[in-house]
Amino acid sequence: MKARTLITGVGMATPHGIGVADSWAATRAGKNAIGRITRFDPSPYPSRLAGEIRDFDPRDHLPDRLVRQTDRSSQLALTAAAHAFEDAGVRPADVPEYGGGVVTAAGFGGIEFGQNELRNLWSRGSRYVSVYQSFAWFHAATSGQISVRHELRGHAGVLVGDQAGGLDALAQARRRIRRGSRLIVSGGVDASLCSWGWAAHLATGQISAGEHPERSYLPFDRAADGHVPGEGGALLILEDERAAIERGADNVYCEIAGYASTFDPRPGDGREPGLRRAIELALADAALGPWEIDLVFADAAATARMDREEAEALIAVFGAFAVPVTAPKTAIGRLCGGGAPVDVVMAALAIREGLIPPTVHVEPSPEYDIDLVTTHPRPASVRTALVIARGHGGFNSAMVVRAVD
Amino acid sequence: MSQQEFTLQDLKRILLDGAGADESVDLDGDILDTDFEQLGYESLALLETGGRIEREYGVELHDEIFTDNPTPRALVAAVNAQLGRMASA
Known part of the structure; x- marks a missing residue:
């Protein structure tokens, strides 16, 4: 039997704040963090809203x-990584010289620099x-930079997969742990809110031109018309179960139980999109049936086609209204490589706290037969959660996390 | 044309602007004869520092300037010598 890969520490830097406590409190409460862009003058552009991290002084x-x-993306990631290490209580002596590594996702790299x-x-x-x-x-x-700062001399790598990249990075980290690494820092952060980054966002044609912060990123809503980008992400400490026990890890959140990724067929050729298969393969990897999944974090692309595809895939796997679905990212925007790692941390906290954070701002369209948790957090016993992330151009990734007894 | 002077204060300002300071080092202490490496500046930081000196003083520094002059005292002297050669040229 394969050893389990545990999440033993988390760090976040999101438009809701620096640090997990602030981010989770604001997410639970459904506090809006989307607003008009201040990092550069957005007035010449057709889209002017973003989820910005305000008041972050790297010094x-x-x-x-x-x-x-x-x-800035590296600064936010280094900050989140340090918080994750602190949260995990890892001391440098706990990790043998080549036993620790780092795998992150980055959609934009150091674009502002x-x-x-x-x-x-x-x-x-x-x-x-x-x-x-x-x-x-x-x-x-x-x-x-994370590897240098924390003296992680084992495996290091980066994955570029737009919004899906964060799950792919966590999966690569799990793969390295199965091949012998004791600890991998993994997740992702993007910070693309500069005019060059903005031009790249706009080129996708998927950015909301809305002006109202609370009615512009509206997945599964009849008014869905693109998303609002945000900045930030999360870093997680992943550990081999035996290594975690050996060092006396006392802050285990959950395990990464399953993962799969697929690629969509060529648009217009009539074949089914790859998302359903990604979900089914991730469940199979976790050896769980659909009825055993307690909560879904949706990708929530907020275009009519992407929302329909996602709702259809969920209904095909789980049935209509059969599992609670949420997308807390409606409060902070889509964080590209940082988005899915934030959702995985949210899933870990939902398991720990027994609470589903809400999808704020959305009035669910009656055409989607999904149980979207809107407006208020919903108390629930959450033992397992599925996180979905889809990248521009047809990347689909799905990850299952499960409570550890 | 009178010669510009390059001082230790100028060097400290340029080091701070370009590369910042290591937390464990006090640049206001007695650093004249301490190697740049011990002050926390690796080759890239020194490359950045050299580039900033060149553009601010309009001077050309040879590629080995930091290898040949590994301390602030030696570097300040070498830059001033170069400034002197330019002024008399």
């Missing part, structure tokens, strides 16, 4: 030397480009 959390050489240095290059000349541009914009920069 409050990180050494000065590190701040100079890192993009890169934008600033490209601006220096073209407006002032090559002598004004920071030497740290040599790596700070890399998608892998965050994994590299």
